[in-house]
Amino acid sequence: MSDLLERLRGRGWRMTSQRRVVAEVLAGDHVHLTADEVHALAAQRLPEISRATVYNALGELVLLGEVIEVSTDGRAKRYDPNAHHPHQHLVCSHCGTIRDVHPTGSPLADLPAEERFGFTVTQIEVTYRGLCPSCA
Amino acid sequence: MSDLLERLRGRGWRMTSQRRVVAEVLAGDHVHLTADEVHALAAQRLPEISRATVYNALGELVLLGEVIEVSTDGRAKRYDPNAHHPHQHLVCSHCGTIRDVHPTGSPLADLPAEERFGFTVTQIEVTYRGLCPSCA
DNA sequence: ATCCTACGATGGACAGAGTCCAAGTCAACC
DNA sequence: GGTTGACTTGGACTCTGTCCATCGTAGGAT
Structure with missing residues (x-):
């Protein structure tokens, strides 16, 4: 996690107390948080931090490739700090719980050339939906 | 498309001029319109139709399984009338164009039992992202 | 054909998520 | 320890969607 701070500083990210706190919150074990x-x-650590600053910092972390934006429902985006290990998401349709999963194989192989319409496909998101054990 | 109106009426959907117009708009080209x-x-056909009515009708069509809600960005949901033919989406990261695609194979087979965490998976969404020919 | 009535439509207020901006602050370099 | 330009702030604003009281009407009953 201080790896993260190191990397950011190394890339010329000006380190302010606000940005540090946002990065540290994400690097904790709370995954898939909304903004x-x-x-x-x-704000528990830095009571006067503003919403705009959090949005700014999150947006920059996404651009830097340190965090992934996930929107599994049509509501608030969630921020996934697990950006350096490719994975997909398993979502409970009832309670909204999200788990990282690692399917085998590549779904890209399943998209025939004639179905690509000339697109250069660079990213694939798979969302598995269903009921979690507690909601079933 | 009048198939759609038939089906809806047959299911006891009270047919008002507003609902008819919404259904007809969706039954047009296979595009992915926002609300x-x-x-x-x-409104081009029925100038005084209200936003609330459109939202209501769209929500009901989704519940009836006649239309699928798609959210490929964190912004407005889109409504996909192609609900009776399973498919996935190919999205241009630059201009937002969406195309329906039909991958072969099932990504469900790629999710090992130990990665399911006891979930009962009932639905899988795959979004392929990349640049379309015009944006490349 | 007309009447009834419950279901649907209306539009304006409201809510949630996110963006923008002018003014103030401060991290990093000198 | 200055200087300066990038960062932060908070409030206003936008966009998307929901809620609600009131009004209108589709479609069955007569």
């Missing part, structure tokens, strides 16, 4: 949840956790 | 786009198109 407001990140803001709430950050 | 506001549906509203705009519907």
Whole structure:
């Protein structure tokens, strides 16, 4: 996690107390937080941090490739710090719980050339939906 | 498309002029309209139709399984009338164009039992992202 | 054909998520 | 310890969607 701070600083990311707190919140074990949840956790350590700053920092972390934006419902985006290990998501349709999963094989192989319409496909997102054990 | 109206009426869907226009707008080309786009198109035929009515009708069509809700960005949901033919989506990261695609094989087979965490998986969404020919 | 009535439509207020901006602050380099 | 330009702030604003009280009407009953 201080790896993260190192990397960011090394890339010329100006280190402010606000950005540090946002990065630390994400690097904790709370996964898939919404921006407001990140803001709430950050505010526990830095009470006057503003929402705009959290949004800015999150957006920059996404651009830097340190965090992935996930939107599994049509509501708030979630921020996934597990950006350096490719994975997909398993979502409970009832309670919204999200788990990282690692399917074998590549879904790209399943898309025939004639179905690509000339696109250069660079990314594939797979969302598995169903009921988790508690909601079943 | 009048198939759609038939089916809806047969299921006891009370047919109002507003609902008819919404259904007809969707039954047009296989595009992926947002609620506001549906509203705009519907309003060309029925100028005083309200946003709330369009949202209501779209929500009911989704519940009836006649239309699928798609959210490929974190922004407005899109409504996909191609609900009776399973398919996935190919999205241009630059201009947002969406195309229906039909991958071979099932990604479910790629999710090992130990990666399912006891979930009962009932639905899988795959989104292929990349650049379309015009944006490349 | 007309009447009834429950279901649907309306539009304006409201809510949630996110963006923008002008003014103030401060991290990093000198 | 200055200087300076990048960062932060908070409030206003946008966009998407929901809610609700009131009004209108589709379709069965007569």
